[in-house]
Amino acid sequence: MRPKAELHLHIEGTLEPELVVELARRNGIDLPTFDAEAIRARYDFADLQSFLDIYYENMAVLRTDRDFYDLATAYLARARAQGVRHAEIFFDPQAHLSRGVSLEAVFGGLSAALKDSDVSAALIMCFLRDQGAAEAEEVLRAALPYREHFIGVGLDSAEVGHPPALFRRVFDMAAAEGLRRVAHAGEEGGPDYVWEALDVLKVERVDHGIRAMEDPSLVARLREERIPLTVCPLSNVRLRTVPSLRDHILPAMLDEGLLVTVNSDDPAYFGGYVEDNYQALRDELGMTDAQLDQIARNSFTASFVEVPSAGQ
Numbered sequence: 001m002r003p004k005a006e007l008h009l010h011i012e013g014t015l016e017p018e019l020v021v022e023l024a025r026r027n028g029i030d031l032p033t034f035d036a037e038a039i040r041a042r043y044d045f046a047d048l049q050s051f052l053d054i055y056y057e058n059m060a061v062l063r064t065d066r067d068f069y070d071l072a073t074a075y076l077a078r079a080r081a082q083g084v085r086h087a088e089i090f091f092d093p094q095a096h097l098s099r100g101v102s103l104e105a106v107f108g109g110l111s112a113a114l115k116d117s118d119v120s121a122a123l124i125m126c127f128l129r130d131q132g133a134a135e136a137e138e139v140l141r142a143a144l145p146y147r148e149h150f151i152g153v154g155l156d157s158a159e160v161g162h163p164p165a166l167f168r169r170v171f172d173m174a175a176a177e178g179l180r181r182v183a184h185a186g187e188e189g190g191p192d193y194v195w196e197a198l199d200v201l202k203v204e205r206v207d208h209g210i211r212a213m214e215d216p217s218l219v220a221r222l223r224e225e226r227i228p229l230t231v232c233p234l235s236n237v238r239l240r241t242v243p244s245l246r247d248h249i250l251p252a253m254l255d256e257g258l259l260v261t262v263n264s265d266d267p268a269y270f271g272g273y274v275e276d277n278y279q280a281l282r283d284e285l286g287m288t289d290a291q292l293d294q295i296a297r298n299s300f301t302a303s304f305v306e307v308p309s310a311g312q
């Protein structure tokens with residue numbers, strides 16, 4: 001299997017229904033159903049928000065550092081089996097703090113899992129854009145005692161109506177701390193969100209970014225500056241940002257000379273882990289092995305951490 005890096009992966013989006021049930025039992029949490037298949041049957045999404053509603057609901061079973069440890073350990077084992085040599089993993093601390101779960105539990109569990117895995121991995125802390133900039137600044141300040149546990153910051157959750165420019169100050173603060181910067185932009189939002197992420201937040205990578213293709217001058221900028229895009233094909237289909245995989249703009253992005261990568265986003269919800277995304281691109285979109293090899297090479301080029309086994 002082709003070695004690859006995964007650069008767009010929300011650890012809470014790897015929470016499989018079976019683990020939801022197990023953690024609910026362990027933590028004495030009542031669920032509408034304890035049948036994993038019945039939970040999975042709800043995963044028919046109309047858009048990003050309808051997914052986020054269930055995503056935040058399910059993650060309420062994550063309470064202790066052991067829960068976060070088990071979650072990340074399960075992901076890393078699956079990732080390894082899918083050829084992942086290196087993962088840069090998003091997490092959403094605000095979604096846990098708001099439920100009374102401490103940063104200590106979140107960082108403690110995730111960091112221990114990364115340390116115990118033989119897959120190279122690092123954490124990127126995301127701000128929930130729909131919770132506003134003041135809260136983002138607060139969580140960054142609260143996370144600084146854990147500075148050595150994460151390499152960067154990102155911006156996720158409901159995109160439209162929450163433009164990147166609102167987060168200028170917190171991204172400046174993060175830059176001053178030597179943190180790397182990424183943001184979701186151009187998933188449901190238009191090319192203007194991608195421009196803002198680049199110009200105002202100074203992001204070094206754009207998460208999704210598929211709608212950048214609507215603006216030729218933006219495409220030229222991304223190409224000239226070699227800005228990586230972390231595209232998530234199965235996610236785009238399941239959240240209906242594209243009608244079907246056959247309509248996906250990824251091959252055109254590659255033809256434009258963009259530094260595109262392929263990632264799984266929230267694999268427990270979108271029908272596949274990262275190699276499943278590669279295979280779907282081959283089987284349903286007819287992408288060639290040469291194209292997929294290029295994308296896998298791009299994933300190492302686009303990663304923030306030098307990976308010793310890259311390309312082996």
Ligand code: HPA
Pocket residue numbers: 010013048055156157158159184187235265266
């Ligand atoms: O695809 C996504 N988009 C925005 N926020 C998210 N949080 C988890 N997954 C996503």
Ligand SMILES: [Zn+2]
Pocket residue numbers: 008009010156184207265
């Ligand atoms: Zn995402």
